[in-house]
Amino acid sequence: MRAGAAQLYAGADASALVQMAAPSSDAATIPANDRYRVLIVVPLAQKTTVLRSEREGASKRGGEDADAEERRVEAQEERVRRACHTFEKNASEAVVYLINHDIIGPTADMVAGFLHRCTALNRRQTGSFLGAGIVGENLHHNPTADEVEQEKAFHQLAWTTFVDRCNIVAVPIDEALRSILLYFRLPSNRRSAGILLELAALQWFTKNREHGPTPGVFVPESQDIAVKLAFTVMMLNSEVHNPMVRSSDAHDAVYHAFVHKFRASVVDDPALAAKRKGNVLRKRDQPRVVTVMEVPADVLRAIYDRILANRLVTCSDTYATAPEFDVDWVRSPDIAATPLSDEQVSQDVEDIYCDPGFRDGILFNASSDRLPAKYSVDPTAWVRVTVRIPEPDSNFALAVRVVGASSDAPADAVTILPASRLQFHAANSACFVIRPRHVGHFTFHFVPEGSRARYYHPIPPRTIVVEGAFMRHVVQLSWKRPDPHVSHGRHLFGLDSPTSKSRWVHALDTALRASAGASAKDVMRRAERAAQALASLSPAEQSKSDVASIGTVGRSSADQGLTPLQLLGSLSPE
Known part of the structure; x- marks a missing residue:
């Protein structure tokens, strides 16, 4: 020693x-x-004890090792393509195939990650697989009661993990549902669809409670109200965009019916009067009975206005395209800067930051897997991301949202330059540079917008750890x-x-x-x-x-x- x-x-x-x-x-x-x-x-x-002078995750393979790794990845990706083809007919069989070939692990988290990230899957089948499993219908004939319960628990965990990967933190519940619906289609079975929606609402409630207060985001005091709000929002979406509802009077009737669902009559309690903040209507003939708004009226109005302006839509069964990422490194936070050469990246980047995940495993998509897992608050090089679609589309845009691990994270902890909204009306590509300003864990969400958003595969989120400058030069000991x-x-x-x-x-x-x-x-x-x-x-x-x-x-x-x-x-x- x-x-x-x-x-x-x-x-x-x-x-x-x-x-x-x-x-x-x-x-x-x-x-x-x-x-x-x-x-x-x-x-x-x-x-x-083992000494490493490179960050764990950094890889500089060369020679025979690199060739062998490339052949292994190619073989695995061929198996992924076979599994996606099988998924069209039998989703359960495809998932078992992937597990048996060690492409994903036999855990709910790994299954959810594959369903969320793989761009080639049929999204109607994704909903059917999750919905059938959550009610125990993915098993063989005559399963035991224990097997059914295990199946339900596994798919419930897979579904909540799937929801966690969507844009549900620090956003209103209608925007959370908008993000979730772009990743899969609700199953036709009403029972399983209801369970999936209920669990999604509960997960939104839990995650936002853990995250802490966010300006402009209302989180109910109870889980029951969160679930009720989710189901009511889905009903509102159907009613307000019903072709039969066209006149202003009809829209007003829909809005008032929406608000009325969150009025509750309760016995007056002076101790709770201060918390109601005026959301109370006292009945004249019953002095001790008041009508309380379970959700503030201004919150309901904001939800109604957002849904009226932008309908909640589900993804298409098959996608026309998946936006592609091209990640490179530049010396300055300028989207027009000259990218670093491979030699410069090898010298200045790979020893400091972990390699993107796709270099060491299967690439399920061509999007956020390419982002680095770690970043420095004072980087020697900046990450520049270029997003491409086949052709310009004025009805499609991407909003890049950065969410900190807690509500204490500064609003400007990570800046997207030059703008956080990527538009494709004039060109089929758009660029942005990630500029970190504070250390911490941050999740990047890529929110599709526009009337044609449902025809593009949503880009999975990516969590990046922003480290202090002292982590540039690291020595690692494992024992x-x-x-x-x-x-x-x-x-x-x-x-x-x-x-x-x-x-x-x-x-x-x-x-x-x-x-x-x-x-x-x-x-x-x-x-x-x-x-x-x-x-x-x-x-x-x-x-x-x-x-x-x-x-x-x-x-x-x-x-x-x-x-x-x-x-x-x-x-x-x-």
């Missing part, structure tokens, strides 16, 4: 930071009176833990420059090579002893199971520390 000298200091925000000096395993180079908090102990031994039932540990070191990274990589690699003769058992025994030494510094921490059982992680309290000499002593060979 090796340790580096470090010093504890307080930052401007009064949070404890650890400043690591040049790596060293020589006790003579470490001042005896230095003290610092030790957050983690990593066993530097070849038999337990086996003593408990075989616990997953491998992994730790990233963010360094301030390529020079610092080179020095740390050399020092850590030297330490790993020096331990080539040490047995894994001896290494883990020393790591456990180090963790116990750290735990003994803070009695309050001894009760935490992760310190005592894992053996590679130790934490000390804020008011205690450990000298580098103590750490080196606890990690030295016997």
